Amino acid sequence: MKISAPLVKALNNQISMEANAANAYLSAASWCEVTGYDGAASFFHDQAEEEHQHMLKFVNFVNGQCLGAIIPGTKQPPKTYKSLESICKTALSNEQAVTKAINHMVDLAQKDKDHNTFTFLQFFVNEQIEEEQQFENILQKFNLLGRDKLAIYEIDKLLGSLGTSGSDSEN
Numbered sequence: 219m220k221i222s223a224p225l226v227k228a229l230n231n232q233i234s235m236e237a238n239a240a241n242a243y244l245s246a247a248s249w250c251e252v253t254g255y256d257g258a259a260s261f262f263h264d265q266a267e268e269e270h271q272h273m274l275k276f277v278n279f280v281n282g283q284c285l286g287a288i289i290p291g292t293k294q295p296p297k298t299y300k301s302l303e304s305i306c307k308t309a310l311s312n313e314q315a316v317t318k319a320i321n322h323m324v325d326l327a328q329k330d331k332d333h334n335t336f337t338f339l340q341f342f343v344n345e346q347i348e349e350e351q352q353f354e355n356i357l358q359k360f361n362l363l364g365r366d367k368l369a370i371y372e373i374d375k376l377l378g379s380l381g382t383s384g385s386d387s388e389n
């Protein structure tokens with residue numbers, strides 16, 4: 219079945235969102251690295267890799283339907299950050315925007331009775347639940363442990379422990 223034009227547009231837009239997410243996490247990882255947050259650096263490197271895999275999933279899906287995927291240019295991510303907490307806050311709101319975009323595509327697929335695309339998108343519906351929960355949990359730690367040096371040290375360690383054991387190693 220041919221994918222409708224609005225859905226093709228949304229799928230290509232999603233390639234761009236995932237590419238920007240990968241870049242934003244890489245930028246966060248880089249800042250954490252030079253700031254001495256080793257655990258967080260490794261966590262955000264993993265996130266960047268995961269987003270890159272997401273982007274490839276969309277590229278492969280679009281190309282698999284004999285439509286040419288559009289490989290996007292990416293936005294310049296922030297060069298510096300206020301704090302580890304502010305990175306996590308921005309990450310949560312970016313993930314919420316991605317969830318919205320995914321849900322919009324699910325709506326379109328449903329409207330089009332496009333079962334193929336609908337099924338493809340289910341991975342991302344589940345993925346976004348995990349991604350949002352993950353950052354909500356991390357942000358909660360700042361409230362529980364505090365924001366002094368020792369608390370940040372603990373949170374950095376915790377982020378390091380989330381590492382590659384992350385939720386969707388099946389990518």
Ligand SMILES: [Fe+2]
Pocket residue numbers: 236239268269272316
């Ligand atoms: Fe993603």
Ligand SMILES: [Fe+2]
Pocket residue numbers: 239269313316349
């Ligand atoms: Fe994500």
